[in-house]
Amino acid sequence: MKAKSVILPADQMPRQWYNILADIKLNPPLGPDGKPLQPEALAPVFPMNLIEQEVSSQRWIDIPEPVLDVLSIWRPGVLTRADRFEKALGTPARIYFKYEGASPPGSHKPNTAIPQAYYNKVFGIENITTETGAGQWGSALAFACSQFGLNCKVFMVRISFDQKPYRKAMMEAWGGQCIASPSTETRAGQAALDKDPDTPGSLGIAISEAVEAAVGDTSGKTRYSLGSVLNHVMLHQTIIGLEAQKQLAMINEYPDIIIGCAGGGSNFAGLAFPFIQDKINGKAIEIYPVEPKACPTLTRSPFVYDHGDTARYTPLLPMHSLGHAFVPAPIHAGGLRYHGMAPTVSQLAHEGIITPQSVSQVDAYKAGVLWARTEGVIPAPETNNALAQVVIEAQKAKEEGKEKVIVFSFSGHGLLDLTGYEKFLSGKLSDYELSDDDMAKSTAVFADFPKPQDLNSR
Ligand SMILES: *Cc1c(COP(=O)(O)O)cnc(C)c1O
Numbered sequence: 404m405k406a407k408s409v410i411l412p413a414d415q416m417p418r419q420w421y422n423i424l425a426d427i428k429l430n431p432p433l434g435p436d437g438k439p440l441q442p443e444a445l446a447p448v449f450p451m452n453l454i455e456q457e458v459s460s461q462r463w464i465d466i467p468e469p470v471l472d473v474l475s476i477w478r479p480g481v482l483t484r485a486d487r488f489e490k491a492l493g494t495p496a497r498i499y500f501k502y503e504g505a506s507p508p509g510s511h512k513p514n515t516a517i518p519q520a521y522y523n524k525v526f527g528i529e530n531i532t533t534e535t536g537a538g539q540w541g542s543a544l545a546f547a548c549s550q551f552g553l554n555c556k557v558f559m560v561r562i563s564f565d566q567k568p569y570r571k572a573m574m575e576a577w578g579g580q581c582i583a584s585p586s587t588e589t590r591a592g593q594a595a596l597d598k599d600p601d602t603p604g605s606l607g608i609a610i611s612e613a614v615e616a617a618v619g620d621t622s623g624k625t626r627y628s629l630g631s632v633l634n635h636v637m638l639h640q641t642i643i644g645l646e647a648q649k650q651l652a653m654i655n656e657y658p659d660i661i662i663g664c665a666g667g668g669s670n671f672a673g674l675a676f677p678f679i680q681d682k683i684n685g686k687a688i689e690i691y692p693v694e695p696k697a698c699p700t701l702t703r704s705p706f707v708y709d710h711g712d713t714a715r716y717t718p719l720l721p722m723h724s725l726g727h728a729f730v731p732a733p734i735h736a737g738g739l740r741y742h743g744m745a746p747t748v749s750q751l752a753h754e755g756i757i758t759p760q761s762v763s764q765v766d767a768y769k770a771g772v773l774w775a776r777t778e779g780v781i782p783a784p785e786t787n788n789a790l791a792q793v794v795i796e797a798q799k800a801k802e803e804g805k806e807k808v809i810v811f812s813f814s815g816h817g818l819l820d821l822t823g824y825e826k827f828l829s830g831k832l833s834d835y836e837l838s839d840d841d842m843a844k845s846t847a848v849f850a851d852f853p854k855p856q857d858l859n860s861r
Contacts, residue, residue, distance in 0.1 A: 695739050702760065
């Protein structure tokens with residue numbers, strides 16, 4: 404019998420992360436005065452050891468032993484061939500995926516939650532605040548904090564808090580605290596509630612609340628943690644792609660196409676960045692970040708300087724952005740409802756090294772249900788967006804009669820996010836496409852901000 408999964412022996416687990424900042428340039432983050440931000444200015448928000456990582460351009464960075472030790476609970480992860488899915492699609496393409504649903508919280512997010520908790524602990528921090536959209540990040544950080552004896556407070560976007568009560572229970576099981584955002588605990592939350600008491604909330608608002616709660620603790624023992632977007636988060640996730648490279652080499656395969664869904668960009672970056680090094684060095688490889696049509700950050704919004712949060716506490720970051728006050732349609736892929744995109748992923752899209760795609764919510768669930776009925780695992784709503792693009796590429800390969808190799812990031816399972824499946828299966832799931840009018844309104848907020856410079860890595 405042919406093996407379905409490629410298993411990487413434990414002693415071959417990657418021991419360094421790949422830092423893409425050794426191979427591409429970014430515009431600097433800007434402070435409130437419009438000048439490049441000095442890293443020390445972030446010290447009230449993040450521990451200094453993580454800030455150093457954020458600005459580092461060293462290509463390889465050692466993974467600390469205690470981090471490897473916790474990651475070994477579920478890593479190395481398998482690389483699996485989706486042969487049943489291939490057969491259902493009748494495609495000559497060979498489809499492989501990195502399954503990140505095997506982590507305790509069920510997604511790729513602990514790949515960065517674990518090192519972030521570790522670096523905070525080493526720096527002497529006792530409490531971590533954060534926001535969560537779908538609840539995946541909040542649960543990942545609560546799990547990570549439990550491993551290193553830290554307190555964890557999570558501001559959860561209201562609509563998800565209501566739709567997904569079990570997420571809160573999960574965070575509490577790991578010893579974390581979870582409250583609905585906007586809340587009355589912060590000025591940013593109160594302001595959002597004053598404006599609209601029935602607001603579904605947004606990641607932008609929740610980030611403002613979590614940053615305020617961290618910076619507002621005068622004991623100096625609290626910091627904030629972000630689950631996506633930032634350079635050090637992308638760095639920690641590269642363990643996915645580094646494992647995949649070794650596993651593909653073991654079976655003499657190399658990808659023609661790489662696919663990952665993109666909310667803030669981290670699971671996509673985790674798989675894609677190690678291969679982007681190859682692409683910059685001349686390999687022909689198509690790399691697709693995929694987002695929902697309801698929140699088309701990379702595919703429709705401009706590359707600008709914008710804030711990462713609604714209350715504008717964060718520095719100006721060079722990124723594709725729908726505007727920091729954007730409140731997306733209530734699609735079920737909560738992890739893909741963010742207005743911005745990682746500066747690294749944005750820069751790569753701007754330079755044409757990666758090619759963003761967008762899919763509709765209904766197509767995403769169609770692909771997800773086909774997956775569940777062939778490969779078995781019920782994918783996270785976010786992962787369904789990647790799957791919809793995999794279907795498109797597999798069908799293209801069929802039309803062209805080409806044996807393409809597709810590798811994608813299976814960012815998580817959907818066992819705690821079944822509401823969208825319920826709606827899809829009863830024919831009640833709607834599609835949302837952002838109108839040009841709403842887009843023009845939401846992107847008006849950064850009209851007067853400085854513009855990023857045209858940098859080029861190739
Ligand atoms: C959070 C999340 C995402 C989106 O975040 P990225 O930083 O873009 O990876 C995608 N899939 C799952 C399962 C998630 O939990």
